[in-house]
Amino acid sequence: MTDCIFCRIAAGELPSRKVYEDDEILAFHDIHPAAPVHLLIIPRQHVDSLAHCDASHQALLGKMLLLAPRLAQDMGLKDGFKTAIHTGVAGGQVVFHLHIHVIGG
Ligand code: AMP
Numbered sequence: 203m204t205d206c207i208f209c210r211i212a213a214g215e216l217p218s219r220k221v222y223e224d225d226e227i228l229a230f231h232d233i234h235p236a237a238p239v240h241l242l243i244i245p246r247q248h249v250d251s252l253a254h255c256d257a258s259h260q261a262l263l264g265k266m267l268l269l270a271p272r273l274a275q276d277m278g279l280k281d282g283f284k285t286a287i288h289t290g291v292a293g294g295q296v297v298f299h300l301h302i303h304v305i306g307g
Protein backbone atom coordinates (compact mmCIF):
# COMPACT_ATOMS: atom_id res chain seq x y z
CA MET A 203 0.00 0.00 0.00
CA THR A 204 1.33 3.39 -1.04
CA ASP A 205 0.93 6.69 0.75
CA CYS A 206 0.89 8.58 -2.57
CA ILE A 207 -2.55 10.20 -2.86
CA PHE A 208 -2.63 10.07 -6.66
CA CYS A 209 -1.49 6.42 -6.80
CA ARG A 210 -4.34 5.66 -4.43
CA ILE A 211 -6.79 7.57 -6.63
CA ALA A 212 -5.47 5.70 -9.69
CA ALA A 213 -5.96 2.40 -7.84
CA GLY A 214 -9.51 3.37 -6.87
CA GLU A 215 -8.61 3.33 -3.16
CA LEU A 216 -9.51 7.01 -2.78
CA PRO A 217 -12.51 8.65 -4.44
CA SER A 218 -12.18 11.19 -7.24
CA ARG A 219 -14.47 12.87 -9.76
CA LYS A 220 -13.04 11.19 -12.83
CA VAL A 221 -13.55 12.69 -16.28
CA TYR A 222 -11.25 10.36 -18.25
CA GLU A 223 -9.34 7.12 -17.79
CA ASP A 224 -7.51 4.57 -19.87
CA ASP A 225 -4.81 2.00 -19.19
CA GLU A 226 -2.10 4.66 -18.83
CA ILE A 227 -3.65 7.93 -17.69
CA LEU A 228 -6.44 9.33 -15.57
CA ALA A 229 -8.06 12.77 -15.31
CA PHE A 230 -10.24 14.06 -12.49
CA HIS A 231 -11.47 17.28 -10.91
CA ASP A 232 -9.08 19.05 -8.53
CA ILE A 233 -10.48 18.91 -5.00
CA HIS A 234 -9.73 22.63 -4.46
CA PRO A 235 -10.57 24.18 -7.84
CA ALA A 236 -8.82 27.46 -8.68
CA ALA A 237 -11.41 28.20 -11.41
CA PRO A 238 -14.81 26.86 -12.56
CA VAL A 239 -12.96 24.09 -14.44
CA HIS A 240 -9.86 22.65 -12.79
CA LEU A 241 -8.78 19.17 -13.83
CA LEU A 242 -5.68 17.12 -13.10
CA ILE A 243 -4.21 14.69 -15.62
CA ILE A 244 -1.98 12.00 -14.09
CA PRO A 245 -0.18 8.88 -15.26
CA ARG A 246 -1.25 5.66 -13.53
CA GLN A 247 2.42 4.82 -13.16
CA HIS A 248 4.03 6.71 -10.26
CA VAL A 249 6.55 9.35 -11.35
CA ASP A 250 7.54 11.94 -8.73
CA SER A 251 7.66 14.94 -11.05
CA LEU A 252 8.57 16.22 -14.50
CA ALA A 253 12.17 16.39 -13.28
CA HIS A 254 12.05 12.62 -12.79
CA CYS A 255 11.02 11.93 -16.39
CA ASP A 256 13.38 10.68 -19.07
CA ALA A 257 13.16 9.46 -22.66
CA SER A 258 11.18 6.42 -21.54
CA HIS A 259 8.34 8.78 -20.53
CA GLN A 260 8.24 10.67 -23.82
CA ALA A 261 5.16 8.97 -25.28
CA LEU A 262 3.32 9.11 -21.96
CA LEU A 263 4.00 12.84 -21.57
CA GLY A 264 2.82 13.48 -25.12
CA LYS A 265 -0.35 11.52 -24.48
CA MET A 266 -1.05 13.44 -21.25
CA LEU A 267 -0.49 16.79 -22.95
CA LEU A 268 -2.70 15.91 -25.92
CA LEU A 269 -5.51 14.97 -23.57
CA ALA A 270 -5.60 18.53 -22.16
CA PRO A 271 -7.27 20.24 -25.17
CA ARG A 272 -9.69 17.31 -25.57
CA LEU A 273 -10.83 17.60 -21.97
CA ALA A 274 -10.94 21.40 -22.20
CA GLN A 275 -13.28 21.08 -25.17
CA ASP A 276 -15.41 18.49 -23.35
CA MET A 277 -15.68 20.90 -20.40
CA GLY A 278 -16.83 23.73 -22.67
CA LEU A 279 -13.67 25.84 -22.52
CA LYS A 280 -14.18 27.21 -26.01
CA ASP A 281 -11.97 30.29 -25.60
CA GLY A 282 -8.93 28.57 -24.19
CA PHE A 283 -7.50 27.23 -20.99
CA LYS A 284 -4.36 27.22 -18.90
CA THR A 285 -2.06 24.28 -18.24
CA ALA A 286 0.47 24.06 -15.43
CA ILE A 287 2.98 21.49 -14.21
CA HIS A 288 4.43 22.34 -10.82
CA THR A 289 7.85 20.76 -10.41
CA GLY A 290 9.66 20.47 -7.11
CA VAL A 291 9.20 22.43 -3.91
CA ALA A 292 10.41 25.67 -5.49
CA GLY A 293 7.99 25.08 -8.36
CA GLY A 294 5.08 24.93 -5.95
CA GLN A 295 4.62 21.17 -6.19
CA VAL A 296 2.68 19.76 -3.25
CA VAL A 297 1.70 16.31 -4.49
CA PHE A 298 4.77 14.43 -5.69
CA HIS A 299 3.06 12.35 -8.36
CA LEU A 300 3.38 13.98 -11.79
CA HIS A 301 0.24 15.86 -12.85
CA ILE A 302 -0.88 18.47 -15.37
CA HIS A 303 -3.36 21.11 -14.21
CA VAL A 304 -6.00 22.10 -16.78
CA ILE A 305 -7.67 25.32 -15.66
CA GLY A 306 -10.30 27.47 -17.29
CA GLY A 307 -13.63 29.17 -17.17
P1 AMP B 1 0.54 20.83 -6.99
O1 AMP B 1 1.32 19.65 -6.44
O2 AMP B 1 1.01 22.16 -6.49
O3 AMP B 1 0.46 20.83 -8.48
O4 AMP B 1 -0.94 20.74 -6.43
C1 AMP B 1 -1.60 19.52 -6.19
C2 AMP B 1 -3.05 19.68 -6.50
O5 AMP B 1 -3.70 18.48 -6.15
C3 AMP B 1 -3.75 20.82 -5.74
O6 AMP B 1 -4.39 21.69 -6.69
C4 AMP B 1 -4.76 20.08 -4.86
O7 AMP B 1 -5.97 20.79 -4.70
C5 AMP B 1 -4.96 18.80 -5.63
N1 AMP B 1 -5.38 17.67 -4.80
C6 AMP B 1 -4.82 17.24 -3.65
N2 AMP B 1 -5.46 16.14 -3.18
C7 AMP B 1 -6.44 15.88 -4.07
C8 AMP B 1 -7.45 14.87 -4.14
N3 AMP B 1 -7.57 13.91 -3.22
N4 AMP B 1 -8.30 14.89 -5.20
C9 AMP B 1 -8.18 15.85 -6.15
N5 AMP B 1 -7.25 16.82 -6.14
C10 AMP B 1 -6.39 16.84 -5.10
Ligand code: ZN
Nearest residue numbers: 206209248299
Ligand atom coordinates in the same frame (compact mmCIF):
# COMPACT_ATOMS: atom_id res chain seq x y z
ZN1 ZN C 1 1.95 8.13 -7.00
